Amino acid sequence: MDLVNGIFSSQLLPYVLLGYAISILVVVILIVLENRSPLKTISWVLVLLLLPGLGFLFYIFFGQNFRKEKIIARKGMRNHHRLNYLAHSQIIQLTDGSLKGNNIASDPTGIVRLLLNNSSSVVTSGNEVTFLNNGKAKFKALLRELENAKRFIHLEYYIFEEDKIGKQVKEILKEKAREGVEVRLIVDDVGSWKLKRSFFDEMRSAGIQAYSFLQVRFPLLTSKVNYRNHRKIVVIDGRVGFIGGYNIADRYKDGNPKNYGIWRDTHIMIRGNAVNSLQSIFLTDWYFVSQTELTDARYFPAAEPVSDKVIQIVASGPDSDWPAIMMGIFQIIVSARDYLYIATPYFMPSESVLFALKTAALSGVDVRIIIPKKSDAFITLLCSKSYIKEMLEAGVQVYFYQKGFLHAKTLVADDKISIVGSANMDFRSFEQNFEATAFIYDKTVAHEMKETFLKDQRESEIVLLPEWIDRPYVEKVKESFARLFSPLL
Incomplete structure (x- = not known):
């Protein structure tokens, strides 16, 4: 035989x-x-x-590339038509000079117009921005606002774990649902893979509508596993919203002392008209997971001006015609004249963004980048390191964050514009993931973000070119090999 x-x-x-x-x-x-x-x-x-x-x-x-097939058909939604109409109106206002606001009246760098054209990212004014630069501050603010909810709570997270903080959030959501508050929850099926079916059963039994985004189940795996919803969005009563880098898990609050120390991240809490832009993104995703279109005006309440901050909330992903966030970042880089400070946990930029960074530095712009010295992803850290030599040769200052794991996704330039959101500086965030980022046009906010960056810089070590070149050859080989797979990570 x-x-x-x-x-x-x-x-x-x-x-x-x-x-x-x-x-x-x-x-x-x-x-x-x-x-x-x-x-x-x-x-x-x-x-x-x-x-x-x-x-x-x-x-x-x-x-497989599904951008052209549009996994989520946004164009058929009435809400999306509304955004297109508003964006077109604002483009006209930019042209005739009637659109006013800090740093955008004339839109000298074209960033505002770009984001209106490539993603219908409506310009909102009268906003207030509160920075939440550590887990304690973020979860304190989130839990407080959840407890104050009166009408509806909409949450969308890449990672939601049923650990200590996750259970705390879950119990508040159940309590609010019992009070008659509408509660809707979207979690990414891959990012939140630890959640058991019993979690969703418990939430639904409590009157909470909870869904996984793009569930990965055979035989549908092939068309869905590569496009993840990486957004972190919360909208409460249409009056307050959250966006940034924090997910719902204990490590975002307590860090991981054994592996990388504290978890350093950035989130913002927004009050004002920009909350409706966050709502539009959430309800677009909600339509996909539930096949229910929510267009009632009560989900978009008119907001009284609470401050003077001008914000564009930008969404991008496989449902977009253009990689809107990447294009916005590219435009900021090529428009910078004084300084450009970037914090990112994963630095694997597209060729266009990489070239723009080197060009800016060679042109005399003060370009600085902070990445973590220790990471939660070994291969991506190797890949990030492979870009350092050419950054240093172009005059970019590169720093390794020492105090823990830097997970913030921020950029600030020229005391004029700041961005914070879910998108990393890598191929996956730019081209494959569903992401959301706030572009903020305000000098006060830019100063605050700049000071936060400089504080992180003081807790980092600068990378010097001679020392970087004089490293063991085996380290360079590993980094170069990892870089071959950077578009796939």
């Missing part, structure tokens, strides 16, 4: 290898015909060639 099996295997093997080779060739041709960036195309070809079998599965699960 063993002899027969051996003969059969030896006869069958050439056909199996031929079939596999043909399938790989077909996939390579398909990748080339998609006209992706050469870097991304080469990365996938290398994966297919270097990881036989496994590379093919990686492509099936992670590599």
Whole structure:
């Protein structure tokens, strides 16, 4: 019997290898015909060639490009038509000079107009912004506002864990639902994979509408696992909203002393008209997970001006015609004249953003970047390090955050514009994930974010080019190899 099996295997093997080779060739041709960036195309070809079998599965699960197919059909929603109309009206107002506000009256750098055109990101004024730069402040503010809810609570998180802080949030949501408050929750199915079915059953039994975003279940895995909802949005009664880098889990509050120390992140609490923009993003995602379109005016209450901050809330993802957040960041970089300070946990920029950063630094702009020295993702940290040498050679100052894990996704430039949100400085956030970021046009906010950056810088070590070059060769090899897969991470 063993002899027969051996003969059969030896006869069958050439056909199996031929079939596999043909399938790989077909996939390579398909990748080339998609006209992706050469870097991304080469990365996938290398994966297919270097990881036989496994590379093919990686492509099936992670590599297919569904941007053109629009996983979420936003254009058919009345709310999206409303945003398009408002954005078009504001473009006209920019042209005739009737759109007023700090740093945008003339839109000298074109950032406001860009975001109106590429994502219908409506300009809102009369907003108040409160920075929440540590887990204690973020969760204190969130729990307080949840307890004060009277009409509705909308939450959307990439990670929601049923640990100490997760249970605390869950119990408040259940209590508010018993009081008659409408509670809706969206969690990403991959980011929140630890949540059990019993969690959703418990929430629904309490009167809470809870859904997973793009559930990963065979045989639907291939079209969904690569596009994750990375947004962190909360909207309460239409009067207050939250956006930033914090998810719902104990480590965001307490850190991880054994591995990387404290968790350093940035979130903002917003009051004013920008809350309605957050609401629009949430309800678009809600339509997808529930097939229910909520357009009642009570979800978009008119807000009295509470301050003078001007904000554009920008969403991007596979449902977008353009990588809006990446384009906004690119425009800020090329428009910077004095300084540009960036904090990001993962630094794997697209070629256009990388080139813009080097060009800005070579032009005399004070460009500084802080990344964590220790990370929650070993491969991505290696990949981030592979970009440091060329950054330093162009004159960019690079720092390693020492105190813990830096997870903030912020940028501030020229005392004029600040951004904070869920998008990392990497391929996945720019091109594949569903993300949301606040672009804030205000000098006071820019000063505050600048001071926060400088505080983080003081708790970091600067990377010097001679010392960086004079490192063990094996470290450079690992970083260079990791970079080959940067478009896939």
